[in-house]
Amino acid sequence: MTAKVLPLMTGNLRVVGEPASPRSARGEQTKAAIVSAALDLFKERGYEKTTMRAVADAAGVSLGNAYYYVATKEHLIQAFYDRMSEAHTEAAAGVLAREKTFARRLAGVYETFLDAAEPYHEFAGKFFKNAAEPTSPLSPFSPESAPAREASIGIFREAVRGSDVKAPAAVLAELPELLWLLHMGVVLFWVHDTSEGQQRSRMLVRHAVPLVDRLVRLTRVPGVRGVADDVIGLVRSLKG
Amino acid sequence: MTAKVLPLMTGNLRVVGEPASPRSARGEQTKAAIVSAALDLFKERGYEKTTMRAVADAAGVSLGNAYYYVATKEHLIQAFYDRMSEAHTEAAAGVLAREKTFARRLAGVYETFLDAAEPYHEFAGKFFKNAAEPTSPLSPFSPESAPAREASIGIFREAVRGSDVKAPAAVLAELPELLWLLHMGVVLFWVHDTSEGQQRSRMLVRHAVPLVDRLVRLTRVPGVRGVADDVIGLVRSLKG
DNA sequence: ATCTCCTTTTGAACGTGTTCAAGTAGATGT
DNA sequence: ACATCTACTTGAACACGTTCAAAAGGAGAT
Numbered sequence: 263m264t265a266k267v268l269p270l271m272t273g274n275l276r277v278v279g280e281p282a283s284p285r286s287a288r289g290e291q292t293k294a295a296i297v298s299a300a301l302d303l304f305k306e307r308g309y310e311k312t313t314m315r316a317v318a319d320a321a322g323v324s325l326g327n328a329y330y331y332v333a334t335k336e337h338l339i340q341a342f343y344d345r346m347s348e349a350h351t352e353a354a355a356g357v358l359a360r361e362k363t364f365a366r367r368l369a370g371v372y373e374t375f376l377d378a379a380e381p382y383h384e385f386a387g388k389f390f391k392n393a394a395e396p397t398s399p400l401s402p403f404s405p406e407s408a409p410a411r412e413a414s415i416g417i418f419r420e421a422v423r424g425s426d427v428k429a430p431a432a433v434l435a436e437l438p439e440l441l442w443l444l445h446m447g448v449v450l451f452w453v454h455d456t457s458e459g460q461q462r463s464r465m466l467v468r469h470a471v472p473l474v475d476r477l478v479r480l481t482r483v484p485g486v487r488g489v490a491d492d493v494i495g496l497v498r499s500l501k502g
Numbered sequence: 503m504t505a506k507v508l509p510l511m512t513g514n515l516r517v518v519g520e521p522a523s524p525r526s527a528r529g530e531q532t533k534a535a536i537v538s539a540a541l542d543l544f545k546e547r548g549y550e551k552t553t554m555r556a557v558a559d560a561a562g563v564s565l566g567n568a569y570y571y572v573a574t575k576e577h578l579i580q581a582f583y584d585r586m587s588e589a590h591t592e593a594a595a596g597v598l599a600r601e602k603t604f605a606r607r608l609a610g611v612y613e614t615f616l617d618a619a620e621p622y623h624e625f626a627g628k629f630f631k632n633a634a635e636p637t638s639p640l641s642p643f644s645p646e647s648a649p650a651r652e653a654s655i656g657i658f659r660e661a662v663r664g665s666d667v668k669a670p671a672a673v674l675a676e677l678p679e680l681l682w683l684l685h686m687g688v689v690l691f692w693v694h695d696t697s698e699g700q701q702r703s704r705m706l707v708r709h710a711v712p713l714v715d716r717l718v719r720l721t722r723v724p725g726v727r728g729v730a731d732d733v734i735g736l737v738r739s740l741k742g
Numbered sequence: 743a744t745c746t747c748c749t750t751t752t753g754a755a756c757g758t759g760t761t762c763a764a765g766t767a768g769a770t771g772t
Numbered sequence: 773a774c775a776t777c778t779a780c781t782t783g784a785a786c787a788c789g790t791t792c793a794a795a796a797g798g799a800g801a802t
Contacts, residue, residue: 285779286768292780313758324782329760387636394634396627396694403694451740454636454643462740469736476729486726489716496709500691500702525749526798532750553788564752569790 281333293331295321300338301345309339309388339389339400340407342382347410350378354417364427365475368441371421372448372467376460379452383460390453402446415442429481432494437478440497444474521573533571535561540578541585549579549625579629580640582622587650590618594657604667605715608681611661612688612707616700619692623700630693642686655682669721672734677718680737684714 284290299320303312314335318328332338357370379386392400399406419438429437448470452463481490524530539560543552554575558568572578597610619626632640639646659678669677688710692703721730 282779288768289780314760315758325759326761326783327781330780335759391631391635391638395631398631401694454641456636466736466740469732469739473729473732473736476732480726480729483725485723486720489713489720492709492713492716496706496713499709500706522749528797529750554790555788565789566753566791567751570750575789 281329281331284331289331292321292323292327296323296328296331297338297341301341304338304342304385308385309392333399336392336398336400339392342385342389343400343407343410346378346382347414350375351413351417353378354421358417358420358424362424362426364422364425364478365471367421367425368418368474369467369471371417371441372445372471373464375445375448376452376463376467379449380460383452386453390449411442414445415439418442418445427475427478429478430487430490433478433481433490436494436497439501441474444470521569521571521577524571529571532561532563532567536563536568536571537578537581540572541582544578544582544625545621549628576628576632579625579632582625583629583640586618586622587654590615591653591657593618594661598657598660598664602664602666604662604665604718605711607661607665608658608714609707609711611657612685612711613704615685615688616692616703616707620700623692623695626693630689651682654685655679658682658685667715667718669718670727670730673718673721673730676734676737679741681714684710 282289284293296317300312300317303316303320306312314328315325317338318325321328353374354371357374358367361367361370382389389400392398393402395401396403398404401407402411415438418441421441422434422437427434448463448467451466452460455463457463480486522529524533536557540552540557543556543560546552554568555565557578558565561568593614594611597614598607601607601610629640632638633642635641636643638644641647642651655678658681661681662674662677667674688703688707691706692700695703697703720726
């Protein structure tokens with residue numbers, strides 16, 4: 263897919279509707295300052311109450327300049343998400359390096375997410391609200407977040423691959439994506455979870471993981487396998 | 503719950519942050535004109551491209567007057583939600599009156615939703631965005647929407663009750679709620695579904711319902727039943 | 743009629759996200 | 773040194789959601 267390109271001003275080429283990515287060290291620095299200022303302000307007063315003018319001021323640039331690097335205000339939230347998933351990926355990798363059984367690996371991935379996300383729980387609602395809109399670039403299903411989504415699915419792929427779990431090949435093939443979907447469910451639950459330290463979300467993970475473990479292994483018994491294959495078939499046709 | 507109230511202008515009492523509800527026949531009429539104009543315009547040009555000024559113009563009132571009756575532009579979406587669920591409840595009742603098998607009853611409930619929702623697909627995203635924020639009263643999980651949620655679950659309870667489905671009592675007891683959860687999943691898929699006439703959502707329902715049917719019946723066979731009971735146990739503990 | 747008290751309506755602002763034409767600056771070639 | 777090309781920066785403007793003080797109706801009571 264080649265993006266349409268327009269000549270801009272005196273010559274800079276810019277993808278239609280998208281901001282330019284920095285082409286110099288100076289630009290890189292300016293963009294970093296803007297994103298960093300935004301994160302600070304979001305944390306301090308929340309997303310809605312943070313204005314793009316305040317972000318530009320805090321970054322020491324003009325309002326218009328901020329829009330040279332950032333497509334929309336919503337796109338700035340992506341930085342939060344990036345930071346969080348980076349922390350999660352790292353922590354999950356640590357668990358996957360030492361755990362062998364499927365159940366413990368899976369529990370580790372979900373639990374490290376809860377750990378990594380905890381500092382942001384208070385603002386997560388606001389961010390979640392914006393991510394929920396289908397047309398938003400922040401939606402976990404949007405093209406813009408495909409890289410992040412793929413990275414996340416990759417964690418589950420590794421959790422499956424390095425484990426002792428046994429199931430039909432077709433099931434194993436779709437399992438990472440299905441586990442990612444469950445992850446989205448956990449996130450949904452977590453966002454709504456007002457219990458101390460999000461204890462209920464942790465309970466959900468603690469109890470759901472053994473169930474998933476048993477369910478996956480069940481797909482090998484005749485009578486269940488047929489249903490499992492149909493589930494896989496449905497998932498595949500919906501992806502297409 | 504008693505809402506805080508402030509004296510307004512020359513004396514009208516108005517709940518903080520909320521628009522006044524009409525206190526006269528004239529007011530009722532004005533509000534109806536505004537809501538109706540909004541729905542028309544949303545349908546004609548979409549939510550984003552409809553401006554509040556255009557709504558006010560079409561309704562034959564001033565911009566400020568529209569805000570006397572409507573808290574925010576997004577609140578106008580509530581009107582379409584109300585319309586939609588009324589239509590769905592009615593249509594679903596029709597299906598449940600004539601279908602007997604569990605699979606057909608269930609498919610009917612989901613499909614009548616897709617029918618009722620289709621005209622509003624474009625701004626469903628906006629509504630969804632609002633509903634996604636955990637603290638929002640519009641959230642399907644909020645206390646404020648408990649009546650609407652119960653009504654919706656009631657449809658599934660009726661779909662189960664009047665059908666031929668057989669499963670352990672514990673499963674049957676939680677089934678309506680679980681089917682409602684699946685309904686939320688269908689809605690999620692539908693909201694993101696950009697295919698012509700949301701064909702993919704219809705395919706999802708067409709294929710998922712027989713699967714659910716088989717899965718529910720499977721809970722009677724030993725070996726599966728244990729897992730099913732644990733699922734039920736988890737759901738119950740999470741509800742508490 | 744006039745007064746009083748609410749309710750409704752208005753038009754003019756205000757704040758904020760976003761756009762844009764024009765200007766600056768640093769590198770590169772001559 | 774100068775010209776040029778391109779990446780970057782700016783400040784002003786625009787559109788639209790939202791707010792507000794003030795004016796206009798209108799239904800009793802006097």
